[in-house]
Amino acid sequence: MHFPLSFYVLLVSFLGFGVLTDASPTTDSNGYRLARGLPPLPPRNFGRNVPGYEPTPVQRARASASPSSVAKYSGRLQVRSDNGTTIGYVQDKSGLPVSHGSDLRISIAASSTRKEHLNIVATATALPSPFYVGASSQDSNATIGTGSSSTILFSNVEQTDPLSPPIATSNGYIESAIWALNSTTKELTAQYVNPDGTLPTTFLAYNETGSNLLFVGDANQTSNLVKLFVVT
Numbered sequence: 001m002h003f004p005l006s007f008y009v010l011l012v013s014f015l016g017f018g019v020l021t022d023a024s025p026t027t028d029s030n031g032y033r034l035a036r037g038l039p040p041l042p043p044r045n046f047g048r049n050v051p052g053y054e055p056t057p058v059q060r061a062r063a064s065a066s067p068s069s070v071a072k073y074s075g076r077l078q079v080r081s082d083n084g085t086t087i088g089y090v091q092d093k094s095g096l097p098v099s100h101g102s103d104l105r106i107s108i109a110a111s112s113t114r115k116e117h118l119n120i121v122a123t124a125t126a127l128p129s130p131f132y133v134g135a136s137s138q139d140s141n142a143t144i145g146t147g148s149s150s151t152i153l154f155s156n157v158e159q160t161d162p163l164s165p166p167i168a169t170s171n172g173y174i175e176s177a178i179w180a181l182n183s184t185t186k187e188l189t190a191q192y193v194n195p196d197g198t199l200p201t202t203f204l205a206y207n208e209t210g211s212n213l214l215f216v217g218d219a220n221q222t223s224n225l226v227k228l229f230v231v232t
């Protein structure tokens, strides 16, 4: 029994497509690129060695909708200085300070297709609501960026939509869906959305006096940059 060579090429190509989809989660969605003013990514050319073969959008959608691709992370939020030493843990207390209390327990739902604009939600908490970990300011035009020493508070906030600019609440102008998780290192990085919709590079800094974290837009305007990790 002989199949034409092209059958095997096609079969390998299909298998390769499935494996590639599971093993290389999207790290830069087109929505996110567009919001940053970047052009959309070109379509991935899975079948480039097989003339006439083109994956259909239906096949891609099915591959990425697999429930096994949903990953839930839970634990505590560890704050480390740039040199790797542990400063402390985010506390289960209003305003989310880094000392004096008990460690906040959190949970994050990510997936192979969604690793950005994530929410961090407090679980089994003693906190009065709101229960999301995000950014909060009293200024309706709280803007961070290069050349600016502006800071925005890291605090417990209400839930907001991915890529939403700050939303007015009784606790100030807030954002929650600003987190990206590196599934290897478990580092959490933030992407704040300025009121004008721009996406400034967002750093975390530690205010030692107040034992609280801040979002800043210019690494040169602060000496206390820190990193945030999910740990058990």
Ligand SMILES: *[C@@H]1O[C@H](CO)[C@@H](O)[C@H](O)[C@H]1NC(C)=O
Binding pocket: 081, 082, 083, 084, 085
């Ligand atoms: C690491 O950085 C922290 C904060 O800047 C500092 O207090 C500590 O001494 C540093 N540790 C080392 C080993 O450099």
Ligand SMILES: *[C@@H]1O[C@H](CO)[C@@H](O)[C@H](O)[C@H]1NC(C)=O
Binding pocket: 141, 143
């Ligand atoms: C908001 O802040 C930015 C940066 O400080 C400034 O350029 C802009 O004019 C402000 N917008 C309003 C409506 O105040």
Ligand SMILES: *[C@@H]1O[C@H](CO)[C@@H](O)[C@H](O)[C@H]1NC(C)=O
Binding pocket: 027, 182, 183, 184, 185
């Ligand atoms: C996760 O962190 C590692 C180590 O810094 C880095 O090599 C890798 O590219 C990061 N992954 C993503 C998806 O950013």
Ligand SMILES: *[C@@H]1O[C@H](CO)[C@@H](O)[C@H](O)[C@H]1NC(C)=O
Binding pocket: 151, 207, 208, 209, 210, 211, 214
């Ligand atoms: C740091 O914390 C102190 C004490 O709470 C506060 O007075 C100060 O404004 C904070 N600094 C920043 C940049 O938020």
Ligand SMILES: *[C@@H]1O[C@H](CO)[C@@H](O)[C@H](O)[C@H]1NC(C)=O
Binding pocket: 146, 147, 218, 219, 220
């Ligand atoms: C920070 O300062 C260094 C040295 O002055 C400079 O090379 C770098 O471009 C600055 N970075 C930003 C984001 O301003």
